Amino acid sequence: MAASPFMSNERINLSNAGVLLLDSHAEGLELLVQMFAGFGMHTPHRCTTAAEAQGVVRDRELNLVVVDTAITDMDGYEFVKWLRLSGGAPNRYAPVILLAGHTKASQVARGRDCGANLVVRKPVPPLVMMQRIIWASKESRSFVEAPNYCGPDRRFRAMGPPVGTKGRRHDDLSVEIGEAKTPNLDQDDIDAMFKPKKAAG
Amino acid sequence: MTEARVFKIENRLTKAISLPGGKTIAEALRGADERIASVRDDCLASLLAKSARLQQLVELGKREADQTAAAGIYTTANEVFGIASAFEMAELAEAAYGLCDLVDDTRTRGAVNWPAIGVHIDAIRFLGSQVGAEDSATRRTIVAGLRAVQARFAGDA
Numbered sequence: 001m002a003a004s005p006f007m008s009n010e011r012i013n014l015s016n017a018g019v020l021l022l023d024s025h026a027e028g029l030e031l032l033v034q035m036f037a038g039f040g041m042h043t044p045h046r047c048t049t050a051a052e053a054q055g056v057v058r059d060r061e062l063n064l065v066v067v068d069t070a071i072t073d074m075d076g077y078e079f080v081k082w083l084r085l086s087g088g089a090p091n092r093y094a095p096v097i098l099l100a101g102h103t104k105a106s107q108v109a110r111g112r113d114c115g116a117n118l119v120v121r122k123p124v125p126p127l128v129m130m131q132r133i134i135w136a137s138k139e140s141r142s143f144v145e146a147p148n149y150c151g152p153d154r155r156f157r158a159m160g161p162p163v164g165t166k167g168r169r170h171d172d173l174s175v176e177i178g179e180a181k182t183p184n185l186d187q188d189d190i191d192a193m194f195k196p197k198k199a200a201g
Numbered sequence: 202m203t204e205a206r207v208f209k210i211e212n213r214l215t216k217a218i219s220l221p222g223g224k225t226i227a228e229a230l231r232g233a234d235e236r237i238a239s240v241r242d243d244c245l246a247s248l249l250a251k252s253a254r255l256q257q258l259v260e261l262g263k264r265e266a267d268q269t270a271a272a273g274i275y276t277t278a279n280e281v282f283g284i285a286s287a288f289e290m291a292e293l294a295e296a297a298y299g300l301c302d303l304v305d306d307t308r309t310r311g312a313v314n315w316p317a318i319g320v321h322i323d324a325i326r327f328l329g330s331q332v333g334a335e336d337s338a339t340r341r342t343i344v345a346g347l348r349a350v351q352a353r354f355a356g357d358a
Contacts, residue, residue, distance in 0.1 A: 006226040013223025017214070025280045027244045031287055034240055038233030040224045063217040070279055093210040101279040102301035123286035123294075126233035130226060137214045146205035153207065 005131060012133070014041040018061050021046050022053045022079065023068040023099075032066060035126055039133075050074035050082075057087045064136065065096045067116075069107065077107075077114040084115035084150035092150075093143060095136035099124060115151025237287070244284050248293075248329040251281050255322045263315045271313055274322075275304040281325060292340040293328040296321060299347050303354065317354050321347060 019036060021044050023029040029046055036044050045060060047053040050073050056062075065083065069076035080096050098116040100107060111119035117139055118132050141152040224232065254277050262270035278300040285294035300321040307313045324343050331340060 004227065004230075008225070008227065010226045011223050012218050012226055012229055013220045014218060014229075015223060016220070017217040025283060027240075027247050028280065028283045030240055031237060031244065031283075034236035035233045038231075038236035039229040040232065061213075063214045070276065090211075090213060093213075095212070095214050101283050102275075102298060102305070122283055123289075125287075126230050126237070129233075130230060133214075133218070137212065137218055139212055139214075142207045143210045144205055144207050147203050149205075 017063040019044045020065045024072040050079045062094045080114040252326040252329045
């Protein structure tokens with residue numbers, strides 16, 4: 001058996017968390033409901049259509065949203081996009097885990113671009129779901145609101161603006177590097193930045 | 202160009218799951234396994250109905266070249282994949298996934314290959330009826346045959 005990635009005394013309390021589970025497939029939804037019940041959740045908001053889920057988003061406070069990509073009345077990607085743009089605070093900022101059955105690479109990018117925090121390919125056994133819940137709870141990325149995107153910051157590595165663009169953020173820098181205007185730092189200066197020492201006197 | 206707004210948000214999930222009480226993660230995982238096992242029979246029983254639906258849809262598609270039949274087959278095959286993969290029915294899951302691939306390719310190209318879809322559905326019906334059966338060699342042979350069909354279909358593109 002694979003070693004558990006969790007510490008033996010690590011705890012989770014989902015009993016009163018507001019969790020929305022959206023899956024149009026009856027058995028798929030039942031599997032999710034049972035999994036979360038096993039995790040200790042009392043009453044998840046279970047929905048089989050996006051319309052139903054939109055009602056829950058408007059009426060309840062949510063801590064986590066779990067959505068299947070294959071929803072009958074609006075696909076899962078569109079639902080997440082709606083949530084991020086029109087869901088209203090605080091639910092529009094809730095962590096979203098998107099579950100995908102048949103997945104093509106283009107659909108993974110769609111998952112990232114619709115504003116989901118995580119995209120998980122099926123099958124999703126309890127261990128995998130638990131890891132994703134923990135990851136989502138430790139999510140520290142900033143939130144971005146732009147005309148074409150609303151969701152967690154997709155630039156989770158400091159790589160600057162997308163290639164071929166100037167960038168739209170006030171702190172985006174040009175890719176062109178100019179001449180240095182001050183002398184280089186020596187190693188002591190650099191060390192001091194990482195290990196500051198108390199000033200004497 | 203409109204500037205993007207970037208800001209920090211409060212992660213309300215962190216707060217909720219850190220409240221006193223709850224379960225250890227080991228207990229939670231055990232609980233989830235038990236709850237999922239309790240619905241296994243119902244989920245597997247639904248595979249027969251889904252197989253029958255696939256058969257109806259492919260007959261409709263062959264007869265009337267109906268695009269909605271192709272969409273229905275994709276959705277149902279995706280559901281079969283979800284159940285089969287959740288309960289570790291590897292060959293059935295692979296057959297259902299292959300059918301999704303086939304229908305997806307078909308949509309992209311605009312020319313439905315009904316015979317290839319029909320072969321996959323026949324295989325899914327057989328594999329779906331093999332719940333609990335020991336004969337994995339036959340199942341593996343069937344899946345190998347489906348891979349050959351997919352390769353042939355990809356070669357025709």
